[in-house]
Amino acid sequence: MSIFAVRYTYDERTEVRDAVRPEHRAWLAQQAEDGVLLGSGPFTDGDPGALLVLRADDEAAVRGLLAQDPFAREGLVAATDVRGWDLVLGPWSATS
Secondary structure, rough: EEEEEEEEEEEEOHHHHHHHHHHHHHHHHHHHHHOOEEEEEEEEOOEEEEEEEEEEHHHHHHHHHHHHHHEEEEEEEEEEEEEOOOEOOOOOOOOO
């Protein structure tokens, strides 16, 4: 399994995002329970968006998973940047 860092950039529909957030967070919690999601959370400054760190076989698997996110389903994610990440140190690494 590889690790991927995903940057979401949200559109400006804050009220829709607020309404869908409980379903989005429940979906994220399930991914964490399944061992796919290592961490996620919104950025606290700059453009509205979030960082997700995921385990998957490849980028296609990540993109397939992200398509199931309620935020994506509702069109709230204006841009998605998926990048492979070489985790070297920290509690998520195999060496910790």
